[in-house]
Amino acid sequence: MVNLIWLLMLVAGIVVAGLNGNIEIVTRAALEAAQNAVTLSFELIGLMAMWLGLLKIAEEAGIVSLLAKILRPLTNYLFPEIPRNHPATGSIIMNLSANILGLGNAATPFGLKAMQEMQSLNKKPDEATPAMCTFLALNTGCFTLIPATIIGVRAAANSTDPAIVVGPTIIATGFSMIMAIIFDRLFRRIYNGRRG
Amino acid sequence: MTEIVVEISRWAIPIILLLIPVYGYLRGVPVYETFVTGAEDGFKVAVKIIPFLVGMLVAIGVFRASGAMDLFAGVLNPVLQLIGVPGEILPLALMRPLSGGGALGIAAELIGSYGPDSFIGRLASVMQGSTDTTFYVLTVYFGSVGVRRYRYALALGLLSDISSLMAAIAICQIMFG
Numbered sequence: 278m279v280n281l282i283w284l285l286m287l288v289a290g291i292v293v294a295g296l297n298g299n300i301e302i303v304t305r306a307a308l309e310a311a312q313n314a315v316t317l318s319f320e321l322i323g324l325m326a327m328w329l330g331l332l333k334i335a336e337e338a339g340i341v342s343l344l345a346k347i348l349r350p351l352t353n354y355l356f357p358e359i360p361r362n363h364p365a366t367g368s369i370i371m372n373l374s375a376n377i378l379g380l381g382n383a384a385t386p387f388g389l390k391a392m393q394e395m396q397s398l399n400k401k402p403d404e405a406t407p408a409m410c411t412f413l414a415l416n417t418g419c420f421t422l423i424p425a426t427i428i429g430v431r432a433a434a435n436s437t438d439p440a441i442v443v444g445p446t447i448i449a450t451g452f453s454m455i456m457a458i459i460f461d462r463l464f465r466r467i468y469n470g471r472r473g
Numbered sequence: 474m475t476e477i478v479v480e481i482s483r484w485a486i487p488i489i490l491l492l493i494p495v496y497g498y499l500r501g502v503p504v505y506e507t508f509v510t511g512a513e514d515g516f517k518v519a520v521k522i523i524p525f526l527v528g529m530l531v532a533i534g535v536f537r538a539s540g541a542m543d544l545f546a547g548v549l550n551p552v553l554q555l556i557g558v559p560g561e562i563l564p565l566a567l568m569r570p571l572s573g574g575g576a577l578g579i580a581a582e583l584i585g586s587y588g589p590d591s592f593i594g595r596l597a598s599v600m601q602g603s604t605d606t607t608f609y610v611l612t613v614y615f616g617s618v619g620v621r622r623y624r625y626a627l628a629l630g631l632l633s634d635i636s637s638l639m640a641a642i643a644i645c646q647i648m649f650g
Binding site: 289297325338380395404423427460 | 500508514519520528529530535540545570580584588589590602611613617619621623624625630637640641644
């Protein structure tokens with residue numbers, strides 16, 4: 278699916294630009310995007326280092342394993358193939374907590390750590406495991422308590438009540454998280470017929 | 474309400490930066506040394522995702538800049554009108570899974586031109602706050618561990634995006650419509 282969407286975006290873009298007579302826009306957009314990708318990943322280095330450093334302290338101090346222990350019934354249900362006490366669980370929990378609090382820049386480092394740990398359980402290293410798919414579905418459809426960025430944008434636009442969108446966002450993301458879990462269960466069943 | 478939420482988001486990171494090291498120190502963790510050990514991984518991961526990010530951002534960039542995305546929005550527009558969704562919101566809905574920065578730009582623009590307290594302004598805010606940049610997340614997360622075959626992850630992510638979009642529209646129509 279990703280191959281097809283990737284190809285379609287390129288083909289549609291080039292055809293439309295060609296028909297509109299401004300094909301040079303394709304060249305510019307492509308080169309700019311390629312450079313942007315590198316800038317973006319370099320910006321990630323500092324954030325990654327900072328949050329992974331804090332995560333390591335939290336791990337050594339026992340905070341992560343405490344959280345993992347409290348939420349074990351939930352993670353066992355969502356990720357049946359991750360063994361008990363595996364470090365992946367702790368990173369998954371840290372990532373989802375950061376997402377819920379609206380701390381986008383902390384969520385990514387924790388999430389990438391979780392991916393590394395899930396990859397250590399992967400028998401086919403170039404293929405996504407069911408646990409990874411579940412994790413990404415939870416991530417993109419994550420429950421959000423504080424949509425911090427958009428509150429900032431609304432406040433800057435002189436809204437009479439910038440935070441009025443918090444309630445609807447909580448309801449919408451709560452719903453989408455439930456839907457993500459339901460869809461995930463369906464896909465798991467369709468794709469491998471395995472238990473869980 | 475507003476003030477509480479704004480204060481929480483202002484304090485969240487400083488409090489985390491305070492609590493974790495202090496608690497760690499009290500538990501006998503050599504905090505600075507541990508921090509540095511953990512931070513080492515940052516560079517490796519960032520470099521590893523570059524090819525994945527270049528591939529995805531180039532396709533998205535061409536799709537956007539050429540006007541193909543706007544054309545696609547024009548085709549979808551009549552369908553959305555039927556269920557009472559203002560057409561102005563469609564570019565945001567299409568951009569949201571592709572590019573976080575792009576979507577925020579469109580949301581800010583909608584909030585600016587229709588007003589933050591208009592129906593469109595509120596709907597744009599809820600949509601921006603309740604969905605995620607699925608393509609970016611998949612690209613970066615899978616890229617960081619070298620997974621190239623995504624299996625059903627993209628379909629799953631997009632389905633969950635569509636359901637949060639639908640939920641955002643329904644809730645805004647009930648509460649603000």
